[in-house]
Amino acid sequence: MTMSYYSPITYQVPPSEDGWLLKTILQKRMDVSRKLLSRLKMTEQGIMLNGERVYISVRVYAGDTVQIRMEQETSEDILPQPLPFEILYEDEHLLVVNKAAGMIVHPTHGHYTDTLANGVVYYWAQKGEQFRFRPVHRLDQETSGVLVIAKNPYSHQHISEQMIAGTVDKRYNAWVHGVPAALSGEIDGPIDRDPAEPHRRIVTPDGYPSLTRYEVKEVYSGAAKVELKLESGRTHQIRVHMGSIGCPLIGDGMYRHPLYSKAGLSAEEPGDQVPVKQAQLRRTAELDAVEQVQLERVAELEAGERAQLERIAELEAGERAQLERIAELGAGERAQLERIAELDASIPRQALHAVRLSFQHPVLRTELVFEAPLPPDLALLQAKLQRETAAAQAPGWDQNER
Numbered sequence: 001m002t003m004s005y006y007s008p009i010t011y012q013v014p015p016s017e018d019g020w021l022l023k024t025i026l027q028k029r030m031d032v033s034r035k036l037l038s039r040l041k042m043t044e045q046g047i048m049l050n051g052e053r054v055y056i057s058v059r060v061y062a063g064d065t066v067q068i069r070m071e072q073e074t075s076e077d078i079l080p081q082p083l084p085f086e087i088l089y090e091d092e093h094l095l096v097v098n099k100a101a102g103m104i105v106h107p108t109h110g111h112y113t114d115t116l117a118n119g120v121v122y123y124w125a126q127k128g129e130q131f132r133f134r135p136v137h138r139l140d141q142e143t144s145g146v147l148v149i150a151k152n153p154y155s156h157q158h159i160s161e162q163m164i165a166g167t168v169d170k171r172y173n174a175w176v177h178g179v180p181a182a183l184s185g186e187i188d189g190p191i192d193r194d195p196a197e198p199h200r201r202i203v204t205p206d207g208y209p210s211l212t213r214y215e216v217k218e219v220y221s222g223a224a225k226v227e228l229k230l231e232s233g234r235t236h237q238i239r240v241h242m243g244s245i246g247c248p249l250i251g252d253g254m255y256r257h258p259l260y261s262k263a264g265l266s267a268e269e270p271g272d273q274v275p276v277k278q279a280q281l282r283r284t285a286e287l288d289a290v291e292q293v294q295l296e297r298v299a300e301l302e303a304g305e306r307a308q309l310e311r312i313a314e315l316e317a318g319e320r321a322q323l324e325r326i327a328e329l330g331a332g333e334r335a336q337l338e339r340i341a342e343l344d345a346s347i348p349r350q351a352l353h354a355v356r357l358s359f360q361h362p363v364l365r366t367e368l369v370f371e372a373p374l375p376p377d378l379a380l381l382q383a384k385l386q387r388e389t390a391a392a393q394a395p396g397w398d399q400n401e402r
Contacts (some may be wrong), residue, residue: 004130005045006152007364008067015062022049023056025066032068033157033250045069070152073132075121078107083119088370091175093155093363095120100371101144101349118324120149136160137170137233145172145354145372150362158362163233169358172238173217173229173374175351175381176247177340179224184215187241191234198253201236203244205238205356210234221392222339223250227355236350250343250381252350259337347381371399 011030013020026032026047032040037056040046047056048067060066085103089096097116099105104115109167116135124131134150136159150156162168190207194200203210211231218225224247228238242248242257358369374382 003044004072005069006046006072008069009154011066011169013060013062013064013066017030018062019059021056021065022054022058022060025060026056026068028067030066031158031161032154033161036153036157038157040068040070040155041072043069072130073152074130075117075133077111078117078121078133080122080125080276081113081139082122083116084113085116085123086120088146088372089368093361095151096146096148096357096370099139099144099147099354101142101375101377104141105147106133116147137163139354140236140239140350142349143352144353144375144378146357146370147354148357148359155362159359162359166231167359169356170230170354171231171356173353173355173378174226174238174242174377175250175342176224176226176229176242177250177383178222178247179219180214180216180226180247182184182378185213187212187214187245189241189244191237194207201234201240203240208232208234210237210241214236214242218382218386220389222336223225223343223385225382225385239350250351251347252344255350256344257337257340259340262333263337272391276279342347346384349377351378351381353378 009030011025016154017025017029023037023275027036041056045053046069047054049060050065069375076352083103086098087095087099088098090317097120099116104111106117107113107115117135120133126309131151134153134156136148136150136156139147148159152157159168188211189203190205191201191210192204192207194202209232213231215227216224217227226242226247228242230237233242239249239252239255245253246258248257261292302373316393353374354372355374356371358364358367
């Protein structure tokens with residue numbers, strides 16, 4: 001059976017390495033991992049010296065040409081599907097995309113289609129190319145921005161090692177509730193699963209070491225834009241860390257502001273219900289204030305007023321408890337909660353964007369820098385915050401005009 005190979009990766013032996021073992025060249029100069037080296041040794045044209053297959057125990061000399069070849073692969077378990085995605089960069093070793101919010105990176109149990117992988121595999125097939133889908137890192141479904149996909153094991157290994165060594169620079173923009181107490185700093189908080197809700201993560205002393213550096217870029221009315229740099233790559237790291245310092249991400253339905261739970265609002269309850277419940281609270285208070293008078297006039301009430309009173313009386317216990325919890329909040333907290341809910345309702349996902357990524361090209365060894373422009377939803381959110389902040393600083397501003 002004839003094997004198909006990707007283009008070879010080539011190294012020319014300089015005079016300073018004359019007489020070295022081929023194994024040393026492969027591991028120390030070409031950075032071939034032990035795992036990949038074992039794989040190449042089993043491949044007919046995996047390791048070539050001056051066009052000939054050789055053992056890695058031979059010596060090389062100045063001017064010799066060393067080549068490694070990897071067999072072509074496909075992702076047979078991924079269904080090709082025509083899906084749009086934005087390409088930032090592509091060559092024979094890498095594909096860099098600007099992932100859209102709402103798109104899962106790789107098929108998962110129960111979600112086998114409509115992922116970035118489906119779209120990329122289809123794109124390659126249309127070009128007559130064969131690659132296995134190898135994302136070097138992941139982004140949450142609702143996080144947008146730069147994502148790197150390796151086209152072969154060597155590229156994947158090389159960039160992964162850079163990530164482990166901390167030489168990959170990953171930057172994110174996040175729009176958060178409130179403003180961090182320090183305008184720049186680091187959040188050093190171990191992260192692990194929440195025992196009560198395993199799909200969530202929490203900061204806990206027994207968790208995995210996690211470090212996030214941040215810098216506030218813009219301050220708004222009740223919110224801020226923050227640039228973040230990850231020094232580790234834990235699941236939901238930015239969302240968990242920002243929540244841990246009291247600045248959860250706007251629009252994040254999983255890691256919501258603590259005022260929601262303080263007000264008795266469940267995690268499933270949409271934030272835009274807060275103003276409705278505030279109105280209910282005000283109406284209930286008005287009714288309580290004149291309750292005795294109403295009771296005396298029940299017989300005289302018109303049908304519409306009687307229906308209103310009956311609806312208040314028929315509130316379920318949970319609804320009453322929520323209203324009571326909101327009533328216990330101070331006026332300042334109620335106003336803050338209404339503002340938080342308004343911002344959360346203005347965007348259907350967490351306001352997080354992988355804006356910049358830089359690393360060394362696995363073959364060319366040049367520095368690559370990629371930036372992803374803001375998607376429309378975040379551009380609109382940022383414009384809204386800037387506009388409201390400018391208006392708040394203007395004389396005679398009324399916050400009800402937001």
